[in-house]
Amino acid sequence: MLLPISCILLICLLSSLSFPIIAAFNLSLPHQHPYPEAVVDEVQSTINASLCRRQLLSATEHGQASCLTGNPLDDCWRCDSNWGANRQKLAECGIGFGRDAMGGKGGQIYIVTDSSDSDPANPRPGTLRHAVIQEEPLWIVFSADMTITLKHELMFNSYKTVDGRGANVHITGHGCITLQYVSNIIIHNIHIHHCKPSGNTNIRSSPTHVGWRGKSDGDGISIFGSRKIWIDHCTLSYCTDGLIDAIMGSTGITISNNHFSHHDEVMLLGHDDGYLPDSGMQVTIAFNHFGEGLVQRMPRCRRGYIHVVNNDFTQWEMYAIGGSGNPTINSQGNRYTAPSDPSAKEVTKRVDTNEGGWAGWNWRTEGDVMVNGAFFVPSGAGLSTQYAMASSVAPKSAVQIDQLTMYSGVFGDPRDNGDIYPGSNRGGSVTGASGNTGTGTGTGTGGSSDDGELFGMIFRGSSSEAAPLPSSIISTFFSFLIISILYTITNHAVRLSLL
Incomplete structure (x- = not known):
């Protein structure tokens, strides 16, 4: 006894x-990380290490300083002038909650040579649809510039990388990309736009399975019950529903280096307030540029833990970050530029919930830069003194945002597309070690006298301030x-x- x-x-x-x-x-969720704050700390240390390396090389004018931006995802592979011979190195570069997404690493290279999509139930070999449904890991590349106009949803199988580097690739049409009950997906350097609803037809999702699909929403990328997903350096706009939606127990997601523009409801994370499995959703949103013509949902969160770090929000009409159902939102080192509308200065919006209901929600702002009257309303643990410094961060830290987001979107696109067909008539090639690809307006092309002060300001308030021992360890x-x-x-x- x-x-x-x-x-x-x-x-x-x-x-x-x-x-x-x-x-x-x-x-x-079975694949939920038990200590999300540890992942956040890891992201912070990775960014600071990459920035420090750039600063040191710039100061000494030796080695690879010309290709380094301080963005750890890009600096991981772009300084290799022969990156094209080692494409799968990309899979080792992830950070955040989606850092374990391996995509097609270890698999064969599949070259897409045919841009057609004539029969979604029986895709032709050489097409993107044929590539993404195969059972084995594949690293998918493109033989030339192409626009793939989808007839219906593009259903993925697990362990696939779609790598658009070296080509100007557009995915558009009906349904666009659906990641349903899959894992280990990397989507990199692709234009995704003008996606419309489709369905009520048979679509093949694997070599051995064809299933009936109802009508889709018209998302750019729909993530449904999936995990270990990394979406990087894509340019997304003009879709019928969301540009990226992740729902129904999806987790382990990183959305990085993308350029979002010309859209109403940009990003939805979480199915509905009552869907409890989405409490385990964990998403990292890093180094993205939220650009022209955006209205709301950057993102809109239901439940889960959402880390929003080092993004540049240059426009919104209603709000930038919204939520309901008690999500945890950790906003660190972002630049929020409010619109001229005096009624839309607030970054945050608690959707359909009064203050008595959301006062305990953990919404933090730390090291964020507020421009043109923007303000973030923290709550819960976000009200503690640990985050009080966010409202008084010096504007000079905006230099770092320019560095980290200067190549957001597809490589070769300008930083702001303007109100035009996104990415059209512009190359999507990637150069090697010179790092000069793109026409970004970032000012971080050389060493800055402010850099040394910025590492701690973004995350901890002082570079000399010792981080407290994590409560999880205690x-x-x-x-x-x-x-x-x-x-x-x-x-x-x-x-x-x-x-």
């Missing part, structure tokens, strides 16, 4: 303590200590009973 009693004592003791470790293991230590004590007591009592 002693062992069950000790277990009961352990449960009672741990339940009486408010350590974060208890909440951390309350997982609503709680883990005490939990193991308690378990050890109870095990010793129980084991000793059992030994005595055997004498």
